Amino acid sequence: MKKVILCGALGNMGKTTAEVASLREDIGIILGVDKEEVLLEDFSVVDNFSKVKKQADVLIDFSHSSVLNDLLEFCIKNKVPLVSCTTGLTKSLEEKIKRASRIIPVFRSENMSISMNFVIKICKLAAKSLENFDIEIVERHHNQKLDAPSGTALILANTMSEAKKNKRTYVYDRHEEQKKRQANEIGISSVRGGTIAGDHEIMYAGRYETLSIRHVAQSRKVFAVGAINAAIFLADKSPGFYDMSDLFG
Ligand SMILES: NC(=O)c1ccc[n+]([C@@H]2O[C@H](COP(=O)([O-])OP(=O)(O)OC[C@H]3O[C@@H](n4cnc5c(N)ncnc54)[C@H](O)[C@@H]3O)[C@@H](O)[C@H]2O)c1
Secondary structure, three states, rough: OOEEEEEEEOOHOOOOOOOOHHHOOOOEEEEEEEEOOOEOOOEEEEEOOOOOOOOOEEEEEEEOOHHHHHHHHHHHHHHHOEOOOOOOOOOHHHHHHHHHOOOOOOEEOOOOOOOHHHHHHHHHHHHHHHHOEEEEEEEEEEEOOOOOOOOOHHHHHHHHHHOOOOOEOOOOOEOOOOOOOOOEEEEEEEEEEOOOOOEEEEEEEEEOEEEEEEEEEEEOHHHHHHHHHHHHOOOOOOOEEOOHHHHHH
C-alpha cells in the first residue's frame, strides 16, 4: 500500500480524494495538510509542512498556489514524489515545479480525467486538419471555483495553437473589444454556476458547418481516481516530469 500525504485535505477535491482512497487497498492517506489542524476519522490534518513528521511514498496536491513554495521545499527535502493537480499557477510556479522534477518525480496535470487526455489529442488533430475554422472554447464550472479560465481550457488552447502553422492569440470572454473576430484567435469563455464538476466544449466553426467536441466530468471523483492512479504510478519512478500521456499513452 502506498502511503500518501494529501495537501488541501479539507477542500472539495481533498475530501473526494480521501473518500475514493478509503475504498481502495493499494493506497492510504496517512496525513493531510491544509490551513487548519483537524483530527478526521481516518487521518489527522496539520496546518504547516514543518509539522509533517511522517514518511510518505507520495504527496497529492489539490489546494492553492499560495502553498506551492512550502510544498516543493518539503517534497525536495524529504524526496517525496509529487502529484500536482492545483490549477491557476503563475508561470514562475510552473517553472519551479519543472525544476523540482530534476530532483524528485513530479506528475502534473490540470485535468486528471482519462477521457480528457483523449479529448486533448482529438482537438490537436482537429486544429491541424480544420485550418480555416474558427476555434472557440467554452468552459463551465461550479460556483466555488477561484481561477478562470480553467487550467484545462488553457491546455486545450495551447495544444491547438501549437498545432497550427501560425500561433493563435487568446480572446477571453469577448466583451471588452467591440470588433470583428480575427482569424488568428482562439476565443475562451468561462461560465460559473451550481455544482458543475467540469465541462469543456470546443467548437470549430467553418463556412456552413460547425463541429463541437464536449467533455463533461459528471463527478469530482473522476479527478480523484486519476490523481490516485497517478500517485501509484509515480511512487517508484525516477526523478522526472510526468503527465497523463505517460499514464495512458
Ligand atoms: N487537476 C485536476 O484534475 C483538478 C480537478 C479539480 C480541481 N483541481 C484544482 O485543485 C484545486 C483545489 O480544488 P478544490 O475544488 O478542492 O478547491 P477548494 O477551495 O474546495 O479546496 C482547496 C483547499 O486548499 C486549502 N488551502 C488553500 N490555501 C492553502 C494553503 N496556503 N496551505 C494549505 N492549504 C491551503 C483550502 O483551505 C482548501 O481546503 C484548485 O486549484 C482546482 O482548480 C484540479
